[in-house]
Amino acid sequence: MKVAILDGIKNLEIKDSKKPVPKNDEVLIKVAYVGICGSDVHYYEHGRIGDFIVDSPLILGHECSGEIIEVGSEVKKYTIGDKVVVEPGYGCNTCDFCKKGQYNLCDKMTFMATPPIDGAFAEYITYKEDMLFSLPESMSLLEGALIEPLAIGIYAASKGKVQPNQKVLIQGAGCIGLVSMMACMAYGTKNITITDVLDVRLQKASDLGAKKVVNIANETLDENNFDVVIDCVGLEGTMKTSIDHSKKGATIVLVGMGSDSDIKVNINRAISKELQFQTIFRYKNIFDIAIKLVEEKQIDLKSIVSNIFDFSDIKNAFNYVIKHRDKVTKAVIKM
Ligand SMILES: [Zn+2]
Ligand SMILES: [Zn+2]
Numbered sequence: 001m002k003v004a005i006l007d008g009i010k011n012l013e014i015k016d017s018k019k020p021v022p023k024n025d026e027v028l029i030k031v032a033y034v035g036i037c038g039s040d041v042h043y044y045e046h047g048r049i050g051d052f053i054v055d056s057p058l059i060l061g062h063e064c065s066g067e068i069i070e071v072g073s074e075v076k077k078y079t080i081g082d083k084v085v086v087e088p089g090y091g092c093n094t095c096d097f098c099k100k101g102q103y104n105l106c107d108k109m110t111f112m113a114t115p116p117i118d119g120a121f122a123e124y125i126t127y128k129e130d131m132l133f134s135l136p137e138s139m140s141l142l143e144g145a146l147i148e149p150l151a152i153g154i155y156a157a158s159k160g161k162v163q164p165n166q167k168v169l170i171q172g173a174g175c176i177g178l179v180s181m182m183a184c185m186a187y188g189t190k191n192i193t194i195t196d197v198l199d200v201r202l203q204k205a206s207d208l209g210a211k212k213v214v215n216i217a218n219e220t221l222d223e224n225n226f227d228v229v230i231d232c233v234g235l236e237g238t239m240k241t242s243i244d245h246s247k248k249g250a251t252i253v254l255v256g257m258g259s260d261s262d263i264k265v266n267i268n269r270a271i272s273k274e275l276q277f278q279t280i281f282r283y284k285n286i287f288d289i290a291i292k293l294v295e296e297k298q299i300d301l302k303s304i305v306s307n308i309f310d311f312s313d314i315k316n317a318f319n320y321v322i323k324h325r326d327k328v329t330k331a332v333i334k335m
Contacts, residue, residue: 001017001018001019001124002015002017003016003059003122003123004060004061004122004311004314005017005057006043006044006057007057007058008047008054009044010044010045010318012044012060012315014311014312014314019124020125020126022070022072022075023126024073024074025072025074025075025128025130026072026075026126026127026128026129027070027071027072027075027084027126027127027129027132028068028071028124028126029066029067029068029084029125029126030067030069030124030335031064031122031123031124031125031335032064032066032067032083032141032142032144032334033066033141033144033145033332033333034061034062034063034119034121034333034335035064035145035146035148035330035331035333036061036063036317036318036330036331036332037062037063037149038174038175040060040061040113041318041321043060043115044060044322045322052114052115055115056115056116058113058118059113059118059119059120059121060119061112061119061122062089062111062112062119063120063145063146063149064086064120064144065083065084065085065086066083066141067081068080068081068082068083068084069124071129072129075129076129077129077132078129078134082134083134083135083141083144084132084133084135084144085132085134085144085145085147085148085287085291086120086125086127087132087133087148087151088111088113088119088120088148089109089110089111089112089131089282090103090128090131091103091104091108091110092106092107092109101284101285102284104281104283105281111282121311121314121333121335123335133147133287133291136291136295138295139291139294140302142302142305143301143302145332146304147291147294149176149304150179150182150299151283151290152176152179152180152280152282153176153179153180153181153182153183154186154283154286155280155282155284155286156176156180156183156230156253156255157180157184157186158183159251159253159278160251160278161251162188163187163189164189165188165189165191166191166227166228167191167193167223167225167228167247168184168189168191168192168193168227168230169193169194169223169228169230169241169245170184170192170193170194170195170210170230170232171229171230171231171233171238171241172194172231172233172238172256173194173196173198173201173202173210173213174196175304175329175330176255177201177232178201178205178304178329179304180230180255181194181205181208181209181210182209182301183293183299184228184230185299186298186299190209192209192210192211192212193210193211193212193213193221193223193226194210194212195214195215195221195241196215196216197216197217198215198325198326200326200327201326201329202215204304208300208303208304221241223245224244224245225245225246225247226245226250227246227250227251228250228251229241229245229250229251229253230253231252231253231254232255232256233258234254234257234258235263236263236264236265238256240265240266243265243266244269246275247273248274249274249275249276250273250275251278252275252276252277252278253279254277304330305330306329306330306331307328307330307331307332308332308334309331309332310333311333314333
């Protein structure tokens, strides 16, 4: 089978590899679509994200859907021909975090496309049946591949305890900002302001239903009293905005990990407003909710896709995403 291997910075090539054989509790999936995540692009461009270093050949991609073409002897839930969404990480199932359902915090987490675990830019992958989700009839395999980023948005909105009639500020109108906005809207909030520095992204946010968009590169955010702020950027400036513009008692959800991890904030102001800080790391127990919201047409997930590339064109796709960051909201590879 063909796989796309990253072997050094910007060295991404399609190579032949042995088709995997499912273990007893695994299925073999013919991969249909894989989204290109910001993390994939980061590994491609820099060879690392923080302490995760690509020091041996790696297959990227963790936002994927596909069709089951073979099942292991102990597989119970699925049969050949089933279409599925893959949740790309699973915990050890034995540590305290896993036992409490917080498997996203498991120290032994196995997460696709995080070195040294291979991802989904491959014709076939094998996967454990208990981290797969059936794709409803009414949903396409393309939408299936977008469930993973949507899960982050839903997790962010739920940690913010977003409620109808609240006033929400979302910082960052990239893919995660947009799915966070869509999740807040599905939770009943229509009063959403979203900020970014790129007009193209803000236009997209507007098209998708943002009440107000602000290009903070040349406009000032003149609104205050936000009940919930979701920061999908993670810089000192956005942290300051969150504290300054939120209502007393508001919840601030930190989603984006920006480049400055040591940031200075006016903590006294945060304390005197009794702000509640929440953080999220990936997601847990969200995929079924995400699928349901798309199935019920509460979220039009396809609308975040800006580009679809063929697998044979994958290197080009990565270079395109880097060159046209301002235009690409979500690029997807058709396998
Ligand atoms: Zn992702
Ligand atoms: Zn664990």
